[in-house]
Amino acid sequence: MRYWLMKSEPGEFSIDDLERRPNRTEPWDGVRNYQARNMIRDEMQPGDGVLFYHSNCALPGVVGIAEVVRGAYPDPTAFDPGHRHYDPKSRPDRPTWFMVDVRLVRKLARTITLAELRGRPELDGFPLLRRANRLSVMPVTEAQWRFILSLE
DNA sequence: GCCAACGTTGGC
DNA sequence: GCCAACGTTGGC
Secondary structure (H helix, E strand, C coil): CCEEEEEECCCCCCHHHHHHCHHHEEECCCCCCHHHHHHHHHCCCCCCEEEEEECCCCCCEEEEEEEEEEEEEECHHHHCCCCCCCCCCCECCECCCEEEEEEEEEEEEEEEEHHHHCCCHHHCCCHHHCCCCCCCEEEECHHHHHHHHHCC
16 A cells, blocks of 8 residues: 655645535546556555645635545546546547545645645655646655555 | 646645 | 645646
8 A cells, every 4th residue: 555645736726625525435537648548547556545735825724634436547638528627549449547536534634734744854855845846646655655644 | 748828736 | 815846747
């Protein structure tokens, strides 16, 4: 089992939105970055842990714990010409983009902010803290996972 | 294959 | 709203 961090803009889809979904579960569609796609398609497995992160907002940080409940399958929004994430190079017989389903485990008692994660030696090399990191999905080591959650 | 232009991300 | 960084696109 592995650990991941997944970003979402709370104005688009927040931890509270996830909590309100049936089964507190949501298909993680719309990823259109190859590096993130490869992790989703090739590495994410049901049971993997997910840190749910709010980005591009007033208080960026980790706000909840989720888990992967369904492994990679084609992202149907890529096939829909009317959809904002439509991509004509992805076709049902040869999909380019994939997604997993993610279920909320629990919200954190408070936001563990990006600001407080910065500068921690325990998180040296963590992709989130690298300059201008734009990956919306990234791996988290078990030690990083434990450390981040210990701050709660 | 190069690389400039452009669009997007995301912290601040 | 600003802007740095980065990925993608497309002309050549």
